[in-house]
Amino acid sequence: MRSWLVPVHYLIVPTESPAGSLRAPRSDVTGPAPELIWPDSLIQPQRPPALIYLDLNHWIGIAKANVGRATGGGYMALLDAARTAKREAAAVFVLSDSLFIEMSNIADPRQRRDLADVMEELTSFTIMLSRPSVTRLELQAAIEGIVGPGPERYAPLDLLSTRLAHGFGKRGNLLIKDSEGNDVTMNLRAEMGAEKFDAMMAAMERDANRMLLRGPQDDELDDLRLRGYKPEAHRQVTQNRLDQELELVAILNREPKNWRKGRLRDVVGGRELVIELNDMIVMALMPRGLSVDNLVEGDRAKIRSFARCMPGCEVAIELKTQYHRDPSKRWMVNDIYDIDALAVAVPYCDAVFTDAAARSILVKAGFEGRMKTALPRTPDELVGILAALPRSR
Template identity: 45%
Template structure:
């Protein structure tokens, strides 16, 4: 049966997620745009990317914009087989992002679940320590602090070296080493080193893709079920997608959160209407910003029976689930742009979605100075 449910008009923002003050505005760039801007130096960039790269540089240099990176960038970089091409792309990435990363979707989801349950209970937000949305390390995207540490057995090697060099020189040295480490992590090994690193078991960039492929296969299997029951695509498609998102992506995190609160699953079920008030359950998932984006994108792709699910769809959804609600502008690829623009429930975020490089160039030029 068709659903008469309207997506709620607001979301529950996680109080423990520390979003940076504006300016600078946060702009998310899809990998293909970094690649096209890197092509400017060799004269093969598509139309508009030379102007976009200069606009990004200017807005970054004068503090009007920052271009934080998603955790999925590592998988996308590994698809570039040429080490020289990876170096060229990383040079642009480094210039615009300064290796600042958005915290990953799992960490965002955990904070959103906390906030959503607090809202159900009518409680004030948790007093626990806040977590910044943006951190200056690749490890930050995976829920870790990042940064090099000097260690040695039997003594405080870092303090000893600091005493020898002085605070200023020590901090300069560590900043340089950390920058080199971030650059190397993202660029990956050159052709001569890759074989040796693979043999040693320390380099296997395809492993994350295997997990993403498993998740893509789950969506292909769901698409087959919709093919066998086409009435779902004409009716309560969002309900089906939202329920699967709850079970597959949220269920384990929710269970941990309930355990931490000494709260039973039965109590949560009661708060969500006990299986009788469907709107409460829908509003619970739609109230979490990243989950709303993920459900909206999956709903859009599942509505088209011809859509061929790939692992790229999965990591695009993971990246956009964070970028769409928490960044000021999102410049993605054509398919994702269409999905985002076609989802009315995402208008609540008021995120600028340029379609062409010239549109983002113009938008950047109009950003206010800090």
């Protein structure tokens, strides 16, 4: 099979002039943004209620208001408005797997507990599907938009669930096994009776969600590690992804021409395909007997459209592009978590309350209109959005 990397490198690798110096990058004029292709296999809940996503810093502000600590900035009013919107079925507040990982980095168990309490109250453990799972469905739709349906398709997935494991790409329900490892769930249900058994399982699910959200207490860590608890393994994966962004920073810094003023979006988009989507693309095309050459034919415009027609990928590319334009930007692990969360929340939620830097990029990119997502600037703006939502009760 011909390597599908060939057209991507054609897109992103700067060429040299006969004299050996890099050609000056052209301005970042790539034509209008490509039409977005929305995955039909991603099942979204009916509106209303609206879906609302908050970054961790705003959850911290709400948690402080909830325990009576002075926060300023309108978080007490936002807490009251959020409670009203949930009670009247105007809004569903949603979590992401990124929030869990960021919370696990908070050393103080009390702070984690305060956060978990208000998150549980407002979200009822509602969580979005993880970015990798959403990306697979977006990629499937993008490929089908070019070559039509294939012999195999991913099963439809719900965007939301109240099982927190759903947000980490885990499917299925809690099982009860005997001492020999046999599944006795249905046998026990028959013995206990459906109503009593289902109530017990619901309580167990809530307890599991609560424990996952709060994270382990200090006196539980030793026992959990004996059972295989290794949060640093996930953090190392994220650190590796951060290192890839730092690698690009180093490349941009050492180039004699200023690629930050050139077609930087193409560079970032090409790297997104190669680094983030490589395995997914190969897995999606192999059953068809195709390579990326069959999709984009070595054409720069087609490569660009392929990378940017996927809603979540488009959000990630835009955020990374604008972060890399700033040579003074200090990349942090939390940037990777935030980009992953926003790549799902911005396309698929109705309002996203993020930090000022990310919001500025998203607004300038026109995502409020393209993705029909409100991007409030302050807690007061989100209060106004919540107050204006249609009520189901």
